[in-house]
Amino acid sequence: MSEENSFSKGLFAEFPEDVAPLAARDQFKPWHKPRKQYVRSVLWRNELEWLLGNKKNTDRSLKYIGLPGEDLLDLRYFYEQFSSSFSMLRFLGFDTALSRESSAISVSLQEIKSLDKVDSSNSDIRADNFSKLSQENSVATLAARDFGPVDVVNADLCGNFGNDTPDVAADSLYSAFRTIFAIQNRRADPWCILLTTRIDRSSIDPVSEARMVEIVIENLENCEGFNNNYLKFVDNSGAVDTSSMSSDVYFNVMSIGYSKWFARFALKIKSAMTISGVAKYKVDPSSDACDMLSVVYRFEPTYSGVNDPSGLAANTDQNFGPSECKIVKGFPYAISHAPDVDEMLNDNLLLRNEMISTSADLLVQARYDHDAYVTWCKSLFS
């Protein structure tokens, strides 16, 4: 554009991509595999059941922040399973696909919003990357702050957040979770993070890796329970040398490291944290170990006294709330005993068929072809 006609700069909007209206409903993606249904129906379902049964306040709604994808499968699943247990479902989703061709999401949104117990007025999907929550002054952050504390944070990441370099990446997932904890700090009821992320050597930034090792070692040194469990269940050498450890051990060490990273946020917001569900599977077929972690972190706000900084009140000089050692000592056991979902479904025909069947039913709600899905699943296990 020449200098003379600069008044026409930015005058025209970009038309959305003219791609196929909707992807063919007999073609399936990796996240449609029955193992994902296992995560939903075992890990997530148990957690939601517990959360809804342990709400203290009178608000019976289910509030959800997540990355729902164009088919909104997780939301459909939660609605189907728990609509009799909540008064209303409110959700806030983030999906950058909205800013491009978004007719698939538009159809899914209309389907979901027309359900009786979906608060369509207060539910939406925003065309932002989840990582935009890292910025205090982003539109995404303010939307999340306005939406308020939630019951469920579903961080079902396509990639992984270990890829971000700590303190460097402008829109890092680390910082996004910092915002999530700041928002959740206002919450009185238990809540959870459903984290799904890649854990393998190629997908974790070296600086992140070093930091994770550091915080694992810290507990090895200062928490006897953690040390015992780590030596017993993860690596009896106690060396924590990532260059020499096997892929399995690497997966466990990094998973424990990230879990400890979340636990420290829990302590900051005066909450107890437990790993209430965990599973793993393999995404990269060439990998010699599982490389995908699906974990449920449960947070329970605890009573916390405060000491008087001015010294007028009698201070108790005791540490209020749960201690880091108490929270993390069970992590080595939980992570190292994460079931390999691929293996389970391979070995257990009954379980596999159930997952295929329930997953097919769920996909049908999103207009996928039932029979094509079953055929596709069979091909996966042949």
Add this chain to the structure above:
Amino acid sequence: MIDDVQPWSESQLREGLESFGVGDDPIVTTLHTDERVIARITDGIYRQPGSALRELISNAYDADATRVVIKTDRPRFGRITVDDDGLGMTPAVVSYVINHIGGSAKRNSHGIMLGVSDSSDSRLSPGGRKLIGKIGIGLFSVAQLTQSFQLVTKVRGDSFRTVARINLKQYSEDDLSSSAINDDYNAGSVRLWRVPAHDVDSHGTSIIIDAIRPQTRETLQSRGKWDAVDRLNGSGGQSSEEIQPPTYHIGAVLNDDESTYRTTSGFTRLPWDNSDRPSRAFEKLIRTVQSPNETDSTNPSVEKLFDYYLQMVWQLSLWSPLRYFDIHPFSLSGAEDFAFSILKSDGTAAGVKLSPHETIGMKLGVSESIGTAESFSIQVDELELARPVKVRDFPSTSAAFQTPIVIAGTYFDDFEGTSTDLTGGPIRFCGYLIWAPKITPVENRGVLLRVNGATGMPFNETFFDYPVSEDRRMSQITAEIFIEDGFDGALNIDRESFNFAHPHAVIVTRWLHEGVRRIIAEQKRLSGALLKKKKEDVNAANLDKLASIVSEVWAEREEEYGAQVPRVRFIRADGRAVESDSLNSMLDDDVVLPAHVLGPYDSRLVADQNRLKRTKPVVEALAQILSVIDGFDELSASRKAKVISAIRSLMELSGQK
């Protein structure tokens, strides 16, 4: 009758004219409109982005929706969705709309056939609502916002949804000049498909407006305002009222990074909290412009206090057929301290007394929900809208007269015996005018015309060109007219103005002007009466005070000598007494003074008459007080007059200070 005329085609007409001979009968044919004119109109006839949303709301209303939800990603405005739970559009309706841009299927037999109108009355929705929108225009009103949008729609019982991506072409006269006269105008392209639906019973329509025109986004973002604020902050210049950030706003994004807020905007400044229910949040928003105390503004104004987005929300709430934020104007009852009058169809008006349980609606025989819709709500982001018109608890002023005055009436004319070609059909409406010491916000001053509860117009401050200059009182009037039958033909296609020459518009205007004349006259009468009474009360009190001063001075004399306070008589030069003073019953002790001691007086001048009313009791008291002094009555009449005149002049001087 015009309806009986047979149309001639263009070629027939040309041939007929070319071969026209002397003595031939005149050719009679019908007038045709050019479809491309309609295409031009639907390309962008609206002045503001809110108009497009209004038309989509109207369509939802006409589709019997009970709820419309508008979601934006404010303050970025990259995407706006309008969801309704209305009947949805069948493939037939979608096909009709695509092929008849600008041509509404409503209000005609097509509407009945397509199921978008009641099966027996094409002016009603299938659910019996009086139609307010025009489907072919409403849908394409989004051209104001974007050149590309999505439609997702479903009707109950259909096991499919219809989905469309519509790309509109920018209208260009060049396109027209290059096409043949009879070619249909190509207004854009559309991709349509159907997807299976498992929720067979669900129904509704979603319009997803993405690819919003950059300049429309700038408008919605109030970018011009924030740029000016930022420029001023950057230059360290003095701020003026024009470049202050709006008092209430949704914040603003950076020009070069629309996912990030500007720091100058300080995020949002909104009068509600996140924990507020949507209806409560809207109530709080409206209160900021209803009450001068809420903000530091004597005359709160939507335009001055709100950013563009909040102004738009306020407009949508004003335009839509929603319940009132407070009571319906026809629910005003005798319990309110109001003066009520009824304006009759013959132009006469009469005051009415209402009991505390009697409403003006009852008196008129008009529903107290007229102009509003039952079971219809609109939510825009976190605000549930209600009509932002309040007809009681007006802010007070320092003026003496504060009592609100209501004039309301109904009107019907079926123009019996006159052809509908001339009349445009029957007209039926009702309305009210309220005078109050102050109408807030300033945007609510004037008259608002609603057709079947909806409007696209703002309050008209001139009362449709009321011919008499009564600016101050007109600014103290708020009025609404609810059209129940007719007027649709008078409305211009954008529904933001109307044809003043249409018979219905003429009748409404005449009714309104009579109402304005009556309410102003009533206000003058009532405030004048109040003023007069106040003056009389003050005069009576002053007279009492004068009498008491005089009797205090005379008390001793009365006690000692039994002397009475003398009467005072003012004699004119012609020997007659001033006013009603009688000379027949003169007593010896009466003090007689020449009338000129009262000051210059011309009986033809009202000012002199009024001054005399004030001066005479005072001079009278003065003469009585002086009479208590021994020897005063011995003075000659002219000496007495000189002394009293001098004192009166001194008093006047003192009064002037």
